Amino acid sequence: MRERDDPAVVGRRVQQLRTERGLTQRQLAEPAYTPAYISTVEAGRVRPSDEALRHIAGRLGVAFEELAVGQPAHLATDLRLRLTEAQRVLADGRAEEAAGRYEALLAEAEGYGLVAEQAGALLGLGECALETGELTKARERFEGAERCLDGESLPVRVPALRGRAVSHYLAGELRYAVYLLESALDELNRGGLHDPDALLLLYASAIGPYMDMGAHARAAQAAELALALAPQAGDPALIARMHRSVARTLLAEGRLTEADASLAKAAELYRRLRLRTELANCHWMRGYVCAQNGELDRAEAELRQAYTMLSASRAALYRSQAAVELADVLHRRAKSDEAAALLREVLGDFSSERGAVHAAAAHRLLGIIAEDTRDTEAAEEHYVRALSLLERAGAAGDLADLCRLLGDLLRRTGRTEAALDAYRTGLGHRTAPGTTTLGPAPAQPPL
Template identity: 80%
Template sequence: MRVEQGLTQRQLAEPVYTPAYISTLESGRVRPSDDALRHLAGRLGVAFDELATGRSARLVTELRLRLTEAQRTFAVGEAEAAAEQYAELLVEAETQGLAGEQAAALLGLGECALETGELVAGRQYFERAEACLADAPLPARVPALRGRAVAHYLAGELRYAVYLLETTLDELNRGGLHDPDALLLLYASAIGPYMDMGAHARAAQAAEFALALAPQSGDPALVARMHRSVARTLVAEGRLAEADASLAKAAELYRGLQIRTELANCHWMRGYVYAQDGQLERAEEELREALGMLSAKRAALYSSQVAVELADVLHRRGKSDEAAALLHGVLDDLSPERGAVHSAAAHRLLGIIAEDARRTEDAEEHYVRALSLLERAGAAGDLADLCRLLGDLLRRTGRVEAALDAYRTGLGHRTAPGTTTLGPAPAQPPL
């Protein structure tokens, strides 16, 4: 820097130090004190941190601006392009030794991986981000922990996903770490797994806490995501008008932020709401809109999940052949490790379609495959319903004892406590 600026060693040293001292610093024989570094930084017109760490403040600022640009790329639905940006930024952050920026790049890569259905890679990115932030306060680590939980949830590991979310919530609440954004993110993320596990009371409580925390959050995207999650609990309670209003708020926020992925998810949830309310034509319109938006962004896993729900609506509208074709087309993209609950739902619906067509053996095969997927995921409510379907099929074909076994299994799932492996619910936030 001295040579670039045309300064002599004497000019850099004076009036506090000698040219000989500057010479020893430049040759690496002596380590400068903080006072010396401050003097030199002032003479060179740079920040103290730049001399102390060897990192250019300008380069760090540019790196952070490019991280923001990558976030924007992801937000408008270009997950693959965003992943390329994040990968480049991760290398630069590692070279510069910037732990916070490394974590941000890894979080971005994790979100991109979830978007494209690469759940194992996504979980690994979130684990690395958490390791980068090992010395940071818990609220700073919440996005990485939440990312890990979502990866496990999408893989069908509902109980472990809830375990991660609940233990983090307990640590935040019991430790007095009242961070509204962190708490809102965790409560909103827990709603989906709770609903799939049949723990509707706990899902409703999480939604209540999330709604109470929303006014304290400074992140409109997070608030919009919360509204989308809360809609699920409102549907379960039969409060369909409120659910639709919540989704309308979310969609408005997402449009303002130009976040197409989440906007697609709003169409998805509105389709779900209309389907629950029996408004099948409107449900089909919303789900087709969501499927088109997600497919355009090549969000394979989410597209497959929407396709399953669209197939259910098509079947209920008398379009069973189209529904079956759609389900067969997406089953290859779903597996026990990628979307177990929706994979089971696809087999369940194919079983119903086969039963309607009097193809009993095909129906039984689909029900049994769905049962295996749901048992692994621990989706109690769906398991109970499936056991009833299987029991009815077995009874109609004269296998009464096997039907009784299926009904008993279903009753066991229905009467199991709608809780997680932890027992008590997480501590309540200090609202």
């Protein structure tokens, strides 16, 4: 419990409750105290002892905490239960309803000075904003949670820090996202703060930006360490998220069967936990695995399932990202008109500050579709826009391939010098794999 309020505040509280209950000062005082003592308490001229305050609370029929700090009995427990319920609503894909619940919880926790519960509500609001694609708002909420937890140990602060890193990652700020995650990993591992849940959350979150930056070796190492930590972790939702992230590195190494098995484990955990949006993301990743394996009919079915689930839960940014993957499969299945229509429909959900990597993928695919119809002017425009987005985000993993596409187009239209420039740019990215992160790899945990 926080420190007791000033005597004047406590006195006003006692007087208000006594008046509401229709009691006289004598009735409140008997049998242990005098009416004069109650009068001095209500006037704020004396600081009542804990024993006196417990007597007064008993006569008024309220908890000691309500008189001492204005906090109803069992409030913190009640708020924690309501935070859990709000998490269930968010997991069911109802982000807007969950946000309303978290806002009410935040106001209540702030009113009573319950810092841990404030941080929990802010974390929930950050996750809601990620779900709806409001990345600036998400970052502000996670920063607020970090401020609430400022005096806590790093493992306690990790969920808020990870949320902020994901906000930057989805906004296309890959280098800064990696910097935040690697700095926290270094501090945990070098400081001997071996917290399996915190480490697992950070390693799993680092895999996506590593892959997009072309740092495949570092992504593989993060996946290996995450798998080693999983048996020590206690949160099944976190383990499921780890399996989904690890699948990306397995795919990059061509280990499609293992990637599919990892996603199956994640999907089973998400079904058991009823985490709807995360389950949709599993369908999305399994569709990607099937596409890599040439099973285009199954890939289309999985991606359509993901797109439908994410549309129902109003997860705008994730829905648009899944749409890009679905459009790629539709194009490969000779359904280019449907693919182009889908891409144009969702392209407005992206920007250089919001989903930059997938925005670039959408422009790349629209460029390929334009080339198929011999509209070279439109194709070049899409490739150049994609290149600009990837360069700004630092997504070296896709830049080399895009430079090749643009170079081939320029060569076919007779612009040899411009084509050579595009090829050279691509080669520059191809020759430096894994060097796009900031500094050396983070320290490893003492597994």
